[in-house]
């Protein structure tokens with residue numbers, strides 16, 4: 001499929017503010033801001049990163065609202081200049097750096113609006129990722145709702161039949177593409193986890209998004225009532241600049257490279273061997289979020305809310321976020337957890353204000 005998947009979506013009028021000029025901080029400002037974000041990363045206990053189309057432009061995939069974005073050009077009756085197919089696109093420096101930061105315990109969760117599958121291709125484990133608008137390299141059974149990794153991007157958009165019968169041979173189940181159209185509900189488990197992690201984060205960082213789509217764009221503000229911090233990294237102004245504790249205007253690849261260098265981390269290169277779309281096997285072909293994972297976070301979330309409410313009643317404002325970094329779960333343990341999870345999932349309508 002070409003990168004112009006947007007052609008397959010139904011017409012939609014309100015696409016937000018388009019094509020605002022990009023801004024670049026001076027080298028001196030960037031150095032100062034990198035110092036600040038490093039300090040925040042080192043002192044925060046639960047860091048959630050929110051990614052948008054801006055992190056995939058260096059992979060050759062156009063964004064939506066940038067000066068050359070899909071919707072910006074559409075308004076002028078033009079089409080984006082495409083030089084790569086989704087099947088050939090590979091993760092950027094930012095995607096690989098994020099995987100590294102997660103594995104080293106600096107980032108606890110990633111919430112993405114992107115459907116390009118580049119977080120999946122980077123080798124980031126499903127456990128650390130919510131994909132709010134779907135993923136073109138994933139297909140989902142309409143019966144058991146299990147998700148499976150595809151080796152090629154789906155040819156359809158808008159949750160249409162794309163890949164035959166369910167791979168678990170559940171009775172009558174057929175596979176649908178996983179790309180949401182405007183009117184679709186957001187995937188429940190992804191949204192629940194994104195909401196809870198964002199609320200409990202002492203630091204939310206946004207990368208390459210103007211934060212105009214809701215609910216995705218509002219999630220990074222959810223920790224504000226608990227005095228959590230917000231860092232915005234984007235070239236264009238965003239809807240929530242006024243609420244940010246720090247705004248960095250430069251290329252996200254540069255920001256992530258500088259961060260990793262300062263933390264003494266080597267950003268791994270993209271590898272076919274770690275890309276489930278290139279080397280599908282029994283271990284990595286399923287992409288379903290286990291119901292158990294949602295329950296675990298829910299328990300922590302409820303305990304935190306209860307504690308916060310007790311503090312408020314006692315006249316205190318101090319709120320404790322997650323108290324320790326979530327351990328990286330070993331592959332073996334994760335597999336055992338997934339095997340133990342037999343919940344088919346109950347559909348709960350989530351208001352989609354996209």
Ligand SMILES: [Zn+2]
Nearest residue numbers: 141144166173
């Ligand atoms: Zn099925």
